[in-house]
Amino acid sequence: MSDFARQQGEFQRGILTADDSVLAEILDSPREKRETLFGVYRYAYGSRLVEVMRNDHELLHLYLGDEMFDEMGHAYVKARPSQHPNLRWFSQGLPEFLHATAPYSEHPVLSDLAALEKTLNDAFDAEEANVLALADMAGFAPEVWNDLKFQPHPTASRLDLSTNAAAIWLALKNEEAPPDAATLEAPSRLLIWRQDVTPMFRELTAEEAMMWDEAATGIPFGVLCSMLATYDDPDSAAARGAGYLHGWITSGTLAGVSADE
Amino acid sequence: MNVASRSPNPFEAAVADRPMKSAKPPFLGFGLGLRHQHYDEILNGNPPIDWFEVISENYMIPGGQPLRTLDRICERYPVVMHGVSLSIASTAPPNFEYLQGLKDLARRVEPKWVSDHLCWTGVHGKNLHDLLPIPYTSEALDHVVSRVQLVQEFLGRAIVLENVSTYVQFNNSEMTEWEFLSELSRRSGCWLLFDINNVYVSAFNHGYDPMTFLNGIPRDRVVQFHMAGHSHMGTHIIDTHDHPVCEDVWDLYVAALKRFGRVSTMIERDDNIPPLDELILEVNRTREIANEVLPASGKPAG
Numbered sequence: 001m002s003d004f005a006r007q008q009g010e011f012q013r014g015i016l017t018a019d020d021s022v023l024a025e026i027l028d029s030p031r032e033k034r035e036t037l038f039g040v041y042r043y044a045y046g047s048r049l050v051e052v053m054r055n056d057h058e059l060l061h062l063y064l065g066d067e068m069f070d071e072m073g074h075a076y077v078k079a080r081p082s083q084h085p086n087l088r089w090f091s092q093g094l095p096e097f098l099h100a101t102a103p104y105s106e107h108p109v110l111s112d113l114a115a116l117e118k119t120l121n122d123a124f125d126a127e128e129a130n131v132l133a134l135a136d137m138a139g140f141a142p143e144v145w146n147d148l149k150f151q152p153h154p155t156a157s158r159l160d161l162s163t164n165a166a167a168i169w170l171a172l173k174n175e176e177a178p179p180d181a182a183t184l185e186a187p188s189r190l191l192i193w194r195q196d197v198t199p200m201f202r203e204l205t206a207e208e209a210m211m212w213d214e215a216a217t218g219i220p221f222g223v224l225c226s227m228l229a230t231y232d233d234p235d236s237a238a239a240r241g242a243g244y245l246h247g248w249i250t251s252g253t254l255a256g257v258s259a260d261e
Numbered sequence: 262m263n264v265a266s267r268s269p270n271p272f273e274a275a276v277a278d279r280p281m282k283s284a285k286p287p288f289l290g291f292g293l294g295l296r297h298q299h300y301d302e303i304l305n306g307n308p309p310i311d312w313f314e315v316i317s318e319n320y321m322i323p324g325g326q327p328l329r330t331l332d333r334i335c336e337r338y339p340v341v342m343h344g345v346s347l348s349i350a351s352t353a354p355p356n357f358e359y360l361q362g363l364k365d366l367a368r369r370v371e372p373k374w375v376s377d378h379l380c381w382t383g384v385h386g387k388n389l390h391d392l393l394p395i396p397y398t399s400e401a402l403d404h405v406v407s408r409v410q411l412v413q414e415f416l417g418r419a420i421v422l423e424n425v426s427t428y429v430q431f432n433n434s435e436m437t438e439w440e441f442l443s444e445l446s447r448r449s450g451c452w453l454l455f456d457i458n459n460v461y462v463s464a465f466n467h468g469y470d471p472m473t474f475l476n477g478i479p480r481d482r483v484v485q486f487h488m489a490g491h492s493h494m495g496t497h498i499i500d501t502h503d504h505p506v507c508e509d510v511w512d513l514y515v516a517a518l519k520r521f522g523r524v525s526t527m528i529e530r531d532d533n534i535p536p537l538d539e540l541i542l543e544v545n546r547t548r549e550i551a552n553e554v555l556p557a558s559g560k561p562a563g
Contacts, residue, residue, distance in 0.1 A: 004400050005352035007431070008384045008393075015389060025396075026429045030468035032496035037466070040428040040499060045389055052390075082388040085346035085359045086318045090390075127323035154323075197326035 014038060015045050016081065049077045049090060056091045057117045059172040060110070072104060088125075092118065109181035112165030119159050119192045120199040126155040132254040134246070144259045146222025150215045150245075151256040155194035158212060159201075160187040166203065193253045200251070207231045208244050221245070280450030281410070283419035286374045286484045289339050291548040292527035299537045300330050308537060310338070310544055314527050315370070317344035317377075321362045331370065340372050341485070341525075343454075346388070347377035349412065349422065350395045350405050353384045360415050367416065374484065376421035376454045379405070379442065396431035397441040402448075409449035421484055422446075423454035426462040426491070426500030438463065439477030446482040453478065455524070456487035457517055458510050462498045471513055475520055486517060486526040488547060503532035506543060511550070518554040526551065 007025060014022040026034045050073035054061045061069045076097050082090045095118055098104040098111035105111070131153060140148060164182045171178040189209035192201040204212065210231065211224050219227075221241065229237035248254050290311030295303075297319075302308065313334060320331050334340060346359060367375055380392040395401050413419055424442060436444075446453055455478060464471035490504030506528070517524070528543045 002352065002400060002404075003433075004396070004398070004404060005384070007396065007433075008352050008381060011393065012384055012387065012389065015391075016387070025431055025433065027432050029430075029466055029497065032466075034429060037428045037497060040497070041391060041393065044391055048390055082383075082390060083386055085348070085356060085382070085388055086321055087390055088318070088322055125322040125325035125327060128325075128328075155325075194325065197329065 015041050046074055046077050049082065049087075050074060052087050053091045053094065056121055057094065057114055059169055060113050060117060062172050063113060063168065063178065064110075072098075072110075075101070094118065107181065108183065109163040109165050109168065112161040112163045113168060115159060116161065116165055116169050116190070116192075116201070119157055119190075120201065123155045123157070123192050123194040123199040124197075126194060129154050129255040131252045132249055132256055134249055136257060137249070140257075140259060146220060146225075147259050148221040149218050149258050149260065150221075150248075150254050151258075152212075152216045153193060153253050153255040155199075156253040157192050158204075158209065158216075159190045159192055160209075161190065162187050164188070166190060166201070191253065193251065195252050202251075207240070211241065211244055212248070279410070280448055281413045281419045282450060283452075285481075286421075286452065286525075288523050289341070289373060289525040291544050291551070292339075292341075292525065293540055293544050294343075294527060294529045294531070295331075295334060295340075296530070296534050297327065297330075298534045299540075302537045304330070304333055306537075307337070308541055310541065312339040312341065312373070312525070312527070314341050314343045314529070315372075317342045317363060317366055317375070318346055320370075321359075321366055328369075335370055340370055342367060342370055342372040342375045343423075344375070344377040345392070346382055346390075347412065347420075348380070348382040348388075349377060349408050350379060350401065351381035351384055351408075352404065353386075355408065355411060357415070360412065364416050367418075374421050374452070375416065375418060376423060376485065378423045378425045379445070380425045392425040394425070394427040394429060394431070397434040397436045397438055399435060402436075402441060402444055405445055406448045409445065409451050413449070413451065419450050419452060421452040421454045423456050423487065424459050424463070425456070426459040426466075426498075428466055428497060428499070430467055437474075437477065439474045443477065443479055443482070446479065452484040453482045454485040454487060455483045455517060455521065456489070456529075457513050458487065458489040458491060458506065458529075459500060461510050461513055462491050462500045466497045472516060475513070475516055478520075480521055483521045483524055486514070486521075486524050486547075487529045488514060488526060488543070489529040489531075501532060502530055505539075506546075511546070514547070514550060515554055518551055523551060523555055 010022040013019045023034050023038060026038060028034050029037060050070055053073045076094060080093050080097060095111045095115035098114050162183055164179060164184060166188050168178040189204045190201045191204050191212060207228060211228060214227060215224055225238045225241040228241050292312035292314060293310045295313040295315045315331060320328055378392045382393060383389045442453060460471045460474045464474060488506045489502045490506055492499045492501040526547045528540055530540060
């Protein structure tokens, strides 16, 4: 290892830990001791990353308040040092960290809230793609509808939450007092996507969520309707399927359709 | 690819010493760092700003509003790309995924130039997201020259490197920062982004005269000035970019104009972002001072 590489390793260790070895290679300035000057880098490291987390998770920050959020943020910074050159991806692991790490794991609403914000952030700058329009459906003859397969828009994704984090998110967004955190009897099934430039989400019924999840794997419309028939009234299954499909298309959550068998 | 410094391979050493020849980038006038808080005002108002500098990493994303807005800005204004994660002085292996992303963005933006900083941001797979200082040694210089050469060949263009604000100096430095920058530019062919605020900050922090730094940089290698504000802590200054440009830095700008001639200049504000009008006043001041100091046709001094 070159001396330059060794020195960079020491410098980095000095920032990430309390190891002061690198101070032996640093000069005092005419006005200040090296400990204080090196401390500028130490302090900036954690505070910069926590600031990024505050921006990525505005409502979790609002929910927890400055002190608790920053304490949590510094714990995340320590546990998950950034490995990507772009800060955009730094807080991607936060939902999983909150889910797996005490004391945050004792409050599952925190990881749910973080997951909702992360998924909305991901929709915000997800890749561009064609948006399927109702007019695109007009070209298909009735007899091929059973074979139609749908391609979700790259901004669209599903998220299941075990808590009322979506209601808390909405209240915080509207600058209202959030409801008490609660675990739900059945998960809250969300569809998240980007409409033009704005991330959106809405809650799906269990039946619509099932149909979306299956459609996203390439299951054709005819099979989807057969699945719907096992959920509720079989006679209206095709109409319900068409209704869900209409909603997905008009909200811009699909990128394409094909009639390949 | 191994580009470790002091390579035993004489061919690699020879390659590292061959500077990339490129035409000096054009004078763009007086610009501003693009920040999302001003997107609407810029697109709806066509403010009198000659050009914009964009933070490359903010647009190294898959899609959405930031890239759509950038496309519209590029239709109306000259744009330069300014990165913070090139980590050109890192001893870690080069990150080709990052470089490919940078190259892809440059293909989209068609910037007048691509810049980053003379610094490193991390080693051993970690990224500290800070502009970290280096010792000014011949070993470090050899390493950075070879890295600049590699990046320039990958991107197919000469890059522009900026002096950073530093808070510490290493006891094994063998030359000054301005000697290091000058040699780096001469040997690699990279151009220099002369951050006037950073010169002021580093000079204060390390106790030397900023004019010595300024006069140590070759007249013909500087293609851009940065002007920014900072936070004074009494015994040292922190480069926070969250204040207006201070009077001492304006004075140093005058000296820089006298030495380097007419150089594309921009106001760089990264935090505590004020309304656009407030920043336009600072942009106007960069223009007015340049016109006072260099009233003629504006030929670069170099």
